[in-house]
Amino acid sequence: xxxxxxxxxxxxxxxxxxxxxxxxxxxxxxxxxxxxxxxxxxxxxxxxxxxxxxxxxxxxxxxxxxxxxxxxxxxxxxxxxxxxxxxxxxxxxxxxxxxxxxxxxxxxxxxxxxxxxxxxxxxxxxxxxxxxxxxxxxxxxxxxxxxxxxxxxxxx
Amino acid sequence: xxxxxxxxxxxxxxxxxxxxxxxxxxxxxxxxxxxxxxxxxxxxxxxxxxxxxxxxxxxxxxxxxxxxxxxxxxxxxxxxxxxxxxxxxxxxxxxxxxxxxxxxxxxxxxxxxxxxxxxxxxxxxxxxxxxxxxxxxxxxxxxxxxxxxxxxxxxxxxxxxxxxxxxxxxxxxxxxxxxxxxxxxxxxxxxxxxxxxxxxxxxxxxxxxxxxxxxxxxxxxxxxxxxxxxxxxxxxxxxxxxxxxxxxxxxxxxxxxxxxxxxx
Numbered sequence: 353x354x355x356x357x358x359x360x361x362x363x364x365x366x367x368x369x370x371x372x373x374x375x376x377x378x379x380x381x382x383x384x385x386x387x388x389x390x391x392x393x394x395x396x397x398x399x400x401x402x403x404x405x406x407x408x409x410x411x412x413x414x415x416x417x418x419x420x421x422x423x424x425x426x427x428x429x430x431x432x433x434x435x436x437x438x439x440x441x442x443x444x445x446x447x448x449x450x451x452x453x454x455x456x457x458x459x460x461x462x463x464x465x466x467x468x469x470x471x472x473x474x475x476x477x478x479x480x481x482x483x484x485x486x487x488x489x490x491x492x493x494x495x496x497x498x499x500x501x502x503x504x505x506x507x508x
Numbered sequence: 509x510x511x512x513x514x515x516x517x518x519x520x521x522x523x524x525x526x527x528x529x530x531x532x533x534x535x536x537x538x539x540x541x542x543x544x545x546x547x548x549x550x551x552x553x554x555x556x557x558x559x560x561x562x563x564x565x566x567x568x569x570x571x572x573x574x575x576x577x578x579x580x581x582x583x584x585x586x587x588x589x590x591x592x593x594x595x596x597x598x599x600x601x602x603x604x605x606x607x608x609x610x611x612x613x614x615x616x617x618x619x620x621x622x623x624x625x626x627x628x629x630x631x632x633x634x635x636x637x638x639x640x641x642x643x644x645x646x647x648x649x650x651x652x653x654x655x656x657x658x659x660x661x662x663x664x665x666x667x668x669x670x671x672x673x674x675x676x677x678x679x680x681x682x683x684x685x686x687x688x689x690x691x692x693x694x695x696x697x698x699x700x701x702x703x704x705x706x707x708x709x710x711x712x713x714x715x716x717x718x719x720x721x722x723x724x725x726x727x728x729x730x731x732x733x734x735x736x737x738x739x740x741x742x743x744x745x746x747x748x749x750x751x752x753x754x755x756x757x758x759x760x761x762x763x764x765x766x767x768x769x770x771x772x
Contacts, residue, residue, distance in 0.1 A: 360554075360734035363592055366662040370769035379658050383724060384673035405766075406592055407750055423749040430766060438751035450754045466767045476664050 354394035354412065355401060357386045361408035368400035368409060375481065402428045402435060428453070510639045511632040514691040515616075515624040518706070524625035530710070531620050534717040541720025542729060548721075551730060558737060558748075567745025578743045579736055586735040601652040605680075608644025611637050612684060639691065645684040653677055662769045675715075676723035682712035 355377070357368075362385040368377040369386060376390040377400050386409070388394060401409045411424060421442030428435050430453075437449040465482075481487075485494050515527055546552050570578070585591050590606065593599040615638035623631045653674070659665045670678070690705035720726060741748050 360730060361738070364658050365593075365598075366658040366769035367766075369658075370662065379663065380673070381671040382673055384658065384671075405594060407748070425749045425751065427751045427753070429754055432754055432756055434754040434756050436751035436754045438749060440749055448751050450751075450756060466770065471664075473664075 354391035354396065355388050355409050356391075356412065357388070358408045358410065359383070359385050361406045362386050362404075363406055363408075365405065367403045367405060371399045371403045373397060373399060398426060401426050509692050509695045511635050512691070512695045513619050513623050513631065513635045514638075514687075514694055515619050516628065516630070517694055519624045519626075524620075524628075527620050527624060530713075531617060534713060537714075537717040538720055538725070541717070542726050545721050545726055551726075555733060555737065562737070562741045562744065562746040562748070565746035565749065570740065570744050574743065575740065578739050582736045582739045583732075586739065587732045592731075592735065598652070598656050601648045601656055603648070604644050605648030605652065608641045608646075608648055608684070609680060611641030612645055612687075613641075615641055639688065642684040642688045646681065646688070649677055649681045649684065653681065658769075664770075672722070673724065675719055676725050676727075679712055679716035679719060679723065683709065683716055686712055 364379060364384045364386065366379060369379060374393050374395065376388055376393050377386055378389045380387040396411055398411065401411060407427065423440040425438050426435060433453045435451045435453055439447045480494065519527065590599050590602045593602055615634050618634050619638060623629060623634060654667045655661065659669065660667050686705050686708040690702060690709045693705055694702035
């Protein structure tokens with residue numbers, strides 16, 4: 353239940369990598385196309401699906417929401433400011449929805465990340481994500497659980 | 509240098525038949541590499557399955573005329589100008605490299621089979637096309653590889669970090685660069701350097717065409733096919749299950765100005 357990439361449509365632009373809040377969309381080193389490196393950690397936020405300019409990303413939805421033979425696809429039209437959804441049920445029924453991307457003036461409530469400082473190489477290599485740990489309201493290091501505090505042995 | 513056929517000069521020491529044989533061997537490597545890749549990656553199966561699904565989901569059947577029109581539009585707009593890359597530097601670099609490579613290869617075949625060997629006529633136009641093609645390939649290719657590829661532009665990796673995906677572009681650049689250097693040194697009378705770059709030119713050609721199975725070479729075949737399939741799916745209403753275009757021109761908000769990805 354996660355995103356996957358149609359390789360014939362992806363052109364490796366990197367928009368999905370940029371937007372993924374879980375940092376699991378990466379550029380594959382063999383074919384230079386986007387790939388979800390950790391499908392288990394994908395929570396189907398659809399950010400990458402919407403950001404993809406080539407509609408190259410799709411999602412295998414949860415069975416209760418969209419059972420076998422289903423399809424949930426989205427089209428983002430930036431110039432119109434719209435997000436369109438097409439839900440296709442396995443009995444062939446389809447539903448189309450159109451929603452606004454935003455009704456607020458663009459950029460007013462969104463940080464302009466491109467204007468920010470370029471990070472240093474140490475920050476790029478760090479495990480911490482952008483604004484961490486300050487953005488989590490934590491001073492100093494991220495909290496960790498010491499290994500010796502784990503229960504030992506097999507337990508269920 | 510630009511108007512001198514480098515293959516004609518080479519034919520004074522190497523048999524023209526050997527040069528022609530080399531070109532045919534490279535063509536054979538492309539065919540073998542692509543077919544083996546098709547069998548292993550099941551690309552054709554994917555395309556046919558996709559076409560079948562699209563036919564089932566089609567809202568209307570396209571006539572031969574409509575299909576031809578869609579395919580022609582795709583060739584002119586999507587394929588000839590690499591429209592999927594949008595407006596920007598990547599597209600300019602790709603178009604430059606693409607047409608440079610086409611000119612370079614076509615001119616190579618014409619020069620070797622038409623203007624090389626004893627008694628062959630002399631052309632000044634085709635050598636010019638060969639050199640211009642190689643220069644365009646270098647400009648577009650180096651621009652892409654040094655500055656525009658996603659690893660460098662968005663991921664902040666250094667330009668010298670080489671990955672498997674670079675096999676195609678680097679082999680192509682090596683061909684164009686060593687080809688130009690070979691032509692220059694051969695025409696300027698530096699025999700040793702001429703031979704050195706000839707050997708490098710031959711080696712890079714073998715890597716480029718021999719590496720079809722492992723490299724992104726076959727994208728030249730699959731990408732146009734995928735573009736045609738995508739546009740046919742838009743025209744027949746199946747749209748790969750995508751929703752139709754929103755009938756709401758600038759109704760919501762102010763639209764968005766997309767930023768260049770910088771995911772570090």
